[in-house]
Amino acid sequence: MAFVTEFFSGIYNLCLGLKTTLKYLPGRSITIQYPKERMEMFDRFRGVVVLLSNPETGKLNCTACLLCQKACPVGAITIKQAQDKDPITKKRYPEKFEINSLICCYCGLCEESCSFDALKMAQKYEFATTDKDKLIYDMNRLQELGRDVKYVPKKKRALVKPPAKPEKETESAPVNSNDEKPDKPADQEDKQ
Amino acid sequence: MLELTGLLQWIYNIVAGISSSLGLPDIIRDIALMVLIIAAILAFLTVMALFLVWWERKVSAHFQDRLGPMVAGWHGWYQTIADAVKLLQKEDIVVASADRKVHFWAPVIIYTVCLMAYAVIPFGKGLIAADLNIGLLYILAITSFTVISLLMAGWGSNNKFALLGGMRSAAQIVSYEVPLTLSVIGVVLMAGTLSMYSLVEAQGPYFWKWYIWPQLLGFAIYISAATAELNRTPFDLPEAEQELVAGFNIEYSGMKFAMFFLAEFLNMFTISAVATTLFLGGWQPPLPGLDFIPSYIWFLGKSLFLVFVIMWFKWTYPRLRVDHLMDFAWKVLLPLAFLNIIITALGVHLF
Amino acid sequence: MTDLTKEMQLSEEEFIVNMGPQHPSTHGVLRLLLKMKGEFIEDLIPDVGFLHRSIEKIAENRTYAQFMAFTDRIDYCASMPCNLAWATAVEKLAQIEIPERAQYLRVIMTELNRIASHLIWLGTMSLDLGAFTPFLYAFRERERILDMFEMTCGQRLTYTYMRIGGVSKDVPAEFYQRCKDFTKDFRKKVDDYEAILTYNPIFLSRTKDVAILTIEDGINYGASGPTIRASGHDFDLRKVHPYSSYDKFNFEVPLGKNGDVWDRYIVRIQEMRQCCEIIDQAVEGLPEGPIKAKVPTMFRPKAGEVFARIEAPRGEMGYYIISDGTTKPYRVKIRTGSFSHVQLMRHLCKGWKIADLVAIFGSLDIILPEVDR
Numbered sequence: 001m002a003f004v005t006e007f008f009s010g011i012y013n014l015c016l017g018l019k020t021t022l023k024y025l026p027g028r029s030i031t032i033q034y035p036k037e038r039m040e041m042f043d044r045f046r047g048v049v050v051l052l053s054n055p056e057t058g059k060l061n062c063t064a065c066l067l068c069q070k071a072c073p074v075g076a077i078t079i080k081q082a083q084d085k086d087p088i089t090k091k092r093y094p095e096k097f098e099i100n101s102l103i104c105c106y107c108g109l110c111e112e113s114c115s116f117d118a119l120k121m122a123q124k125y126e127f128a129t130t131d132k133d134k135l136i137y138d139m140n141r142l143q144e145l146g147r148d149v150k151y152v153p154k155k156k157r158a159l160v161k162p163p164a165k166p167e168k169e170t171e172s173a174p175v176n177s178n179d180e181k182p183d184k185p186a187d188q189e190d191k192q
Numbered sequence: 193m194l195e196l197t198g199l200l201q202w203i204y205n206i207v208a209g210i211s212s213s214l215g216l217p218d219i220i221r222d223i224a225l226m227v228l229i230i231a232a233i234l235a236f237l238t239v240m241a242l243f244l245v246w247w248e249r250k251v252s253a254h255f256q257d258r259l260g261p262m263v264a265g266w267h268g269w270y271q272t273i274a275d276a277v278k279l280l281q282k283e284d285i286v287v288a289s290a291d292r293k294v295h296f297w298a299p300v301i302i303y304t305v306c307l308m309a310y311a312v313i314p315f316g317k318g319l320i321a322a323d324l325n326i327g328l329l330y331i332l333a334i335t336s337f338t339v340i341s342l343l344m345a346g347w348g349s350n351n352k353f354a355l356l357g358g359m360r361s362a363a364q365i366v367s368y369e370v371p372l373t374l375s376v377i378g379v380v381l382m383a384g385t386l387s388m389y390s391l392v393e394a395q396g397p398y399f400w401k402w403y404i405w406p407q408l409l410g411f412a413i414y415i416s417a418a419t420a421e422l423n424r425t426p427f428d429l430p431e432a433e434q435e436l437v438a439g440f441n442i443e444y445s446g447m448k449f450a451m452f453f454l455a456e457f458l459n460m461f462t463i464s465a466v467a468t469t470l471f472l473g474g475w476q477p478p479l480p481g482l483d484f485i486p487s488y489i490w491f492l493g494k495s496l497f498l499v500f501v502i503m504w505f506k507w508t509y510p511r512l513r514v515d516h517l518m519d520f521a522w523k524v525l526l527p528l529a530f531l532n533i534i535i536t537a538l539g540v541h542l543f
Numbered sequence: 544m545t546d547l548t549k550e551m552q553l554s555e556e557e558f559i560v561n562m563g564p565q566h567p568s569t570h571g572v573l574r575l576l577l578k579m580k581g582e583f584i585e586d587l588i589p590d591v592g593f594l595h596r597s598i599e600k601i602a603e604n605r606t607y608a609q610f611m612a613f614t615d616r617i618d619y620c621a622s623m624p625c626n627l628a629w630a631t632a633v634e635k636l637a638q639i640e641i642p643e644r645a646q647y648l649r650v651i652m653t654e655l656n657r658i659a660s661h662l663i664w665l666g667t668m669s670l671d672l673g674a675f676t677p678f679l680y681a682f683r684e685r686e687r688i689l690d691m692f693e694m695t696c697g698q699r700l701t702y703t704y705m706r707i708g709g710v711s712k713d714v715p716a717e718f719y720q721r722c723k724d725f726t727k728d729f730r731k732k733v734d735d736y737e738a739i740l741t742y743n744p745i746f747l748s749r750t751k752d753v754a755i756l757t758i759e760d761g762i763n764y765g766a767s768g769p770t771i772r773a774s775g776h777d778f779d780l781r782k783v784h785p786y787s788s789y790d791k792f793n794f795e796v797p798l799g800k801n802g803d804v805w806d807r808y809i810v811r812i813q814e815m816r817q818c819c820e821i822i823d824q825a826v827e828g829l830p831e832g833p834i835k836a837k838v839p840t841m842f843r844p845k846a847g848e849v850f851a852r853i854e855a856p857r858g859e860m861g862y863y864i865i866s867d868g869t870t871k872p873y874r875v876k877i878r879t880g881s882f883s884h885v886q887l888m889r890h891l892c893k894g895w896k897i898a899d900l901v902a903i904f905g906s907l908d909i910i911l912p913e914v915d916r
């Protein structure tokens with residue numbers, strides 16, 4: 001008797017499986033036919049790292065504070081600092097800013113560490129090429145990539161006046177505290 | 193309305209006219225007609241094989257909630273042709289230590305055998321190449337040839353894993369032949385004939401008279417045994433073992449591999465065609481009012497539906513393990529097939 | 544090969560099959576040496592180390608915050624629990640209090656990732672057993688989860704979402720509705736997967752009473768997670784030693800009876816349902832507040848050592864950290880579930896066939912990056 005019930009329950013379950021797969025037969029599938037159609041990435045998507053520029057002056061926002069270089073876990077960022085010759089502004093800027101996107105692990109720690117809106121992870125991800133050297137981006141390429149990237153300025157810092165008391169932000173708590181002086185030389189920590 | 197009997201009569205008249213005007217004996221006229229018919233069937237089957245490969249890819253894709261081939265033509269319709277052209281231009285690699293003759297003839301045999309079975313399948317009203325009065329027996333005998341071809345493929349590759357895989361596949365096919373043959377005996381008892389054309393006619397014209405209703409068990413056994421004959425999931429462990437050991441066709445490349453592949457799809461269509469003939473009323477329409485659709489369209493539709501069902505099984509069920517496979521053949525299907533014969537015999541005798 | 548095969552003394556009928564590192568069903572690069580007698584497996588030696596990336600050594604040269612990016616890659620299918628384990632260990636070392644909103648967010652993300660990881664397991668196990676469709680269905684559900692992750696932290700596989708002291712980003716406003724819709728739909732989808740597999744006679748014949756693991760053997764070999772719960776051992780770290788406010792949620796821990804392959808399968812399927820419960824409760828009760836405690840950038844914990852463990856989808860994941868008071872740890876040792884389960888293969892596979900080996904391997908849910916680190 002048990003054999004018979006097992007037999008019929010087996011047949012019932014087989015048919016149940018068939019019914020389930022049949023359910024998905026008609027109807028639109030969820031496939032997006034890349035490259036004809038592309039998915040729209042969300043705002044926070046972490047694509048390639050780009051350098052942002054001031055929309056009015058066209059100059060890079062980066063002040064070469066080297067925080068991103070310290071934050072990067074794999075050592076993909078290489079920065080060389082330079083000082084402006086102007087005695088009043090004495091603004092620091094990067095002379096060389098290189099990101100090795102072959103090593104970059106797209107973790108976003110650099111974007112988070114930057115307090116000057118200099119670095120952002122854009123939504124671009126299609127960078128396949130046959131030449132490895134093209135994937136080591138220098139400052140010009142990074143700035144070019146970042147020109148059409150829209151961003152919401154995190155904080156505004158004036159050059160001469162000390163910064164005003166920061167407004168309360170509910171989105172994310174400030175990541176950097178003022179423990180570390182920003183202009184420590186880069187080779188203090190040993191990086192690979 | 194669109195039946196081909198008129199067309200066939202016209203072709204016959206033309207060929208007969210030509211042959212009699214040239215003063216040739218009757219046999220030449222018959223041979224010429226046969227050649228034409230064979231050419232027509234081969235053309236149809238080639239197109240059908242290519243179509244079935246595309247159909248499998250599309251059906252499996254839609255079961256899995258994806259799209260399948262979309263680039264080669266509208267919804268990828270000439271994808272198979274592109275693949276066939278690619279396979280044609282591949283290098284034919286034969287292992288140096290392989291048995292060349294055996295290695296060469298294995299795919300030839302399997303493909304030829306597939307095609308031979310179509311000599312007795314009724315494609316429509318009056319559309320049968322050779323109405324043998326032992327048509328069904330002929331088909332069952334011919335489809336057993338695939339075993340030889342698999343063993344040849346396994347042996348000829350000179351690869352111990354291919355041999356193991358080939359032997360395993362052969363064992364599976366031979367085991368499932370027995371319930372396959374026994375399951376159709378019920379139909380033969382009810383119809384009283386082995387001729388394929390008469391089997392269709394013995395089933396009444398409309399769907400309540402088809403043999404699937406009294407022979408539901410036979411139909412289920414037939415479809416299960418036939419899926420196992422084809423080495424398809426859920427019975428494809430000998431093939432899937434390619435992951436670990438090799439299937440029988442591991443050493444084949446290029447067009448020879450394509451032969452095995454196409455032979456499997458053609459076999460699928462053969463199985464469905466035979467099942468349509470035996471259980472689903474062949475080329476007859478299901479309802480009285482639908483006579484205007486020609487008989488060959490009904491036949492094709494029913495066969496393709498059964499092909500679809502076989503594909504449905506493949507993409508839903510997991511695989512059976514080899515010993516369960518054998519158990520299923522000998523301990524489940526065989527007793528059920530005997531039961532079916534006994535019940536049918538009693539039924540035919542009493543009613 | 545020769546030094547390993549010396550361990551296996553071959554008699555006349557036996558032969559060695561090498562299920563090599565590149566193989567469709569070993570879920571990564573694992574080499575299994577099988578001593579076979581006909582169809583049956585007499586002995587099995589796993590050969591690991593093909594995916595070794597020296598993550599533990601790398602940890603000695605990275606700060607605690609930087610190492611978070613590496614923890615993702617230990618088990619990239621379940622990246623959030625790996626992040627969580629590291630964060631928990633460092634916070635335990637430095638005695639940092641985490642705000643409650645951060646704890647709830649961590650729970651939501653970990654449970655979503657548990658579902659995603661179990662979906663990969665479901666897909667690959669059924670693919671190995673020959674059912675091709677659940678694989679695609681599982682990945683379709685995963686797309687929805689990955690969309691939610693992308694919406695929050697920007698990545699779809701290796702998130703680096705958690706930070707020492709909390710999480711990095713708050714969830715956007717669209718997340719809540721999406722999450723609720725997802726859990727509602729997902730319960731029905733799990734019913735679909737069960738309809739295809741659970742009581743299917745073919746599946747049952749492959750998995751029922753195959754490779755039974757007793758509780759005693761499991762504990763001796765260090766099995767954890769769903770593998771040991773399928774044998775009936777009621778031990779879930781989320782209940783026994785709750786971390787990150789898991790004690791505030793009401794959920795069941797599914798247990799198996801026999802410890803065969805079918806039980807290991809059904810335990811994971813039911814865990815997916817329980818994850819939906821936890822996620823619903825967490826999203827309902829998400830408190831307001833900061834998402835990260837104040838932790839200095841160059842954070843120096845006191846010298847000392849700590850071991851912290853969490854319930855990852857594949858077993859117990861633990862970090863043992865020795866700190867010497869500098870910004871970088873002195874030594875990090877990672878304990879993963881899959882590493883202990885690989886030795887279970889030898890114990891469980893003896894006497895079964897190769898087709899069963901595939902089923903057993905699928906049921907243990909081993910993933911090679913966790914094994915080799």
